[in-house]
Structures are given as C-alpha cells and as structure tokens.
Amino acid sequence: MDQKKERPGWEGRLPAMAPLANPYVPFQLEDPPKYEARKALVRGTLFPGLDLPFMGMVNQKEKPVTPLTELQTMAFAIQELALYLDTHCGDQEALSLYRTYQELYHKGMREYSEKYGPLNHATPVTGPYRWLDDPWPWEYCQNQEG
Amino acid sequence: MFVYDKKLQYPVKIDKPNPRLAAIIISQYGGPDGELGASLRYLSQRYSMPFDELKGLLTDIGTEELGHLEIVGAIVHQLTRNLKDAQIKDPAFAPYFVDHTVGVYPTAASGFPWSAASIEVKGDPIADLAEDLGAEQKARVTYDNILRLSDDPDVNDVIKFLREREVVHFQRFGEAMQLLREKLNQKNVYYMNPAMDI
Numbered sequence: 521m522d523q524k525k526e527r528p529g530w531e532g533r534l535p536a537m538a539p540l541a542n543p544y545v546p547f548q549l550e551d552p553p554k555y556e557a558r559k560a561l562v563r564g565t566l567f568p569g570l571d572l573p574f575m576g577m578v579n580q581k582e583k584p585v586t587p588l589t590e591l592q593t594m595a596f597a598i599q600e601l602a603l604y605l606d607t608h609c610g611d612q613e614a615l616s617l618y619r620t621y622q623e624l625y626h627k628g629m630r631e632y633s634e635k636y637g638p639l640n641h642a643t644p645v646t647g648p649y650r651w652l653d654d655p656w657p658w659e660y661c662q663n664q665e666g
Numbered sequence: 667m668f669v670y671d672k673k674l675q676y677p678v679k680i681d682k683p684n685p686r687l688a689a690i691i692i693s694q695y696g697g698p699d700g701e702l703g704a705s706l707r708y709l710s711q712r713y714s715m716p717f718d719e720l721k722g723l724l725t726d727i728g729t730e731e732l733g734h735l736e737i738v739g740a741i742v743h744q745l746t747r748n749l750k751d752a753q754i755k756d757p758a759f760a761p762y763f764v765d766h767t768v769g770v771y772p773t774a775a776s777g778f779p780w781s782a783a784s785i786e787v788k789g790d791p792i793a794d795l796a797e798d799l800g801a802e803q804k805a806r807v808t809y810d811n812i813l814r815l816s817d818d819p820d821v822n823d824v825i826k827f828l829r830e831r832e833v834v835h836f837q838r839f840g841e842a843m844q845l846l847r848e849k850l851n852q853k854n855v856y857y858m859n860p861a862m863d864i
Contacts, residue, residue, distance in 0.1 A: 535844070539853060543796060545840020561676065562823075564830025572833050574810045579826055583677060592673060599675075599730060603834065606723040607841035640671050657674045658740035662681040662820065 529553040529569035548604070550611045557597040557621065558582045561589075566600040586665055587632040591639075594625040668729070675733040676827045680744035680820040685759035687816055688745035689775060692762070694812070694828070695738045696772025696780035699804040705731035707785040707801060714789045714861040719845050727835050734828055739770045741821060790859045791846055798839045806832035 532546030553568050560566040562579040583589040601618040608614060633643045637650035655664070694700045708728030715721045746768040754763055761777060772780035786797050809829035816822055847855055850864075858864070 535847075539847070539855065542847065542855065543799065543840070543843060545799070545837060545843065547841055547844060548837060562827070564827040565834050567834075570834050570837055571830065573826065574813055574829060577813055577822065577826055579823055588673060589677060592675065592677065595673075596675065599726070600834070602726050603723065603730075603838050606719055606726060607838055607845060609719070637672075639673060640669050642669065651672075657672060657736070658678065658743050660677065660679045660744075662679045664679065 529567065531569075548608070550608060551613045554617070557593045558585075560600065561593045561596045566597055567604075587628065587635060591625065591628045591632050594621050594628055597621045598625060668732075674737055674740060675730070676737055676824060678737060678740040678744060678824050680741065680818070682818065682820075683747055683749055683753060684745045684818060684821075685749060685753050685756055685763075687818060687821060688742045689759050689762050690815055691738065691745070691812060691821070692742050692771070692773060693775035694805070694808060695735065695742060695770060697774035697776075697778075697808070698781075698784035699801065699808050700772075700774075700780070701731050701735040701738055701805075702772050702780055703785045704801060704805060705729075705735060706782070707787070708798065710785075710787045711794045711798070714787075714794070715791055716860045716864060717846065717849055720791060720795075720842055723838055723842050727838065730831070734831065737824060737828065741824060742770050743768075745821070789861055791861055792843070792855060795839055795843045795846065799836060799843070802832045802836040802839065806836070
C-alpha cells in the first residue's frame, strides 16, 4: 500500500544534507490533515499523522457535549495548534484555525462562567463570590454533568 | 506567572475505586518519568534556551505537563474514593496507605519519593533537547505499561489521551532540534554551546 497516498500527513520532511552525529525527527509538513476538534480531544491529537496508538487501543466515543467539554475541546485544539505553531510559525492555515478556536473558546467561556461560575480569578462574573462552588476539577463522578 | 483555570485539560470521571491501580498510576505523578518531573524539566530548561521557538515550546509543553500532573492526581484521587476496609488492607495498597492515607503524594510506584535526580538541566540546548526526546519516550512507555496493567475503561480513556500527548511532544522536540541546527547554520553544531557562545 502506498501509505503516503492513502494517508496524507503521515510523512514529514528531513534535511537534504544531514550532518552526522545528530538525531533527526522529520518536520511535520505544513497544512497537515486535521481532525475535527471533538475527535481531536479524545484521540489526544489534532493531527491524524501523529495519532499512533498502542496495540490499537483508541478512544472511539467522543465526550458528551456540555459547556465544560466544549471548553476543554476548544482549549485542547488551541494548545495543539500552539505547539505546532511554535515550530511552524509561518503556516497561515494553522494560524487562522488557531484564531478561530480562540474566538470559540472565549464565547464558550462566557457561557460556561455565567452558568457554573468563574474559570479563573480574572473571569468577570456578577453576583455572589462563586469561586468556591463545587465541583472542583478532580472531584467529578461518572455521569455527573460537566 | 501561572493562573489556575478551574478545569482539567481532559475529563476524569472514574466509577469504581481501585487502590491497586492507584498505587501503580501514582508513578506518573511522582515517578522517574512522571508529569511532575516533566513539567519541572521543561520549565527549568527554558532559561538557557537561545532562540524564541525553543523558549516558547518549552514554556508551552512544560505548562501542559502541569495540567497532566493534575489529571494524574485526579485519577489517583478518584481511584481511592470511598474505600472499603478490605481495599485499604490490600497488600498492594497498604504500604502507600500507611504513609499517605488517601492523599496524593509525588512518589514512584516503587515507593521512591520524587527526586530531581530523575530530571536534567544541562544548560546546553542540544543536550537538553536530546534529554527531552528520551523523556517523552520513557513517559510514553510508562503509559503503555499502565494500559497493559489496567482493565478499567474510565482510567484507560484518560491514559490513552496522556500517552498520545507524549508522541506529539516528541515530534515537537525533534522539530525544535532541527530548528536549532538550521539557526546555527554550521557544519559542526558541537563547536560551542549555543546557550553561552552566541
């Protein structure tokens, strides 16, 4: 099977002339294929080319859509694109996607904090002091919303 | 500075307590290839990095690792909620319990407490990035091993996410190494220490 044709984004670029006694990891090519953000979260990467699971163990089911998982989804896409842009700062497609997810994140954060309280101490929320409201992030139970 | 966001990077919702599994997973909290070491390694190495891309990448990955530390802490906490008497007396968990009860303490599964000896900050970007490539692989294998040892679907869902992050970080550190070589633009990259001599 021609893996390159079948699965674009699975190969990267190595230097044409590589000095000896150096370790090489190929550069991910620009504008690589990307998962949709909700799938990216459960796969642990936005990039199908880097999705290399152990013994075929893969999270198939996406997270139920809640204000919190939407926020986690957007934050994860932003983080993944940030790391990519740190080494590919000229990729305009990635930069524009990064900005799109930033907008969605801020919109989601406003909706989330109105309902569940502030995400951090800089989140503007009116009414009583809600920072101490349950649940704390490590305290969720199965089937608990959020 | 750091600002705390009151959310995990990835949801952790574990149904069944399992202290035996907690006693294994604690290694990714405070073991030799765990998330505490990862975050401190990268956040400490960045001071001697010469180029903006390297400073940015170590800051961003180091910060993400702090988020992973919190995720692993949440897994250990949820696996040790509402324990029954017999579970506390389980010989696989009792040695942890006697010292830490159901608190989350940075230690390896072997009982060896977290040690800065398990990380390195050499102050030379090639040496440090080579360490980071190795560190990501070692953390990846630890997660592979956890997947072999655990049959809890709620735990494995999160472990698969954390494991995949190691693969992505390895890729980025490898690219950072190439960027460094391109910027040095010389045949012998070992001619000097770019942290000091440029």
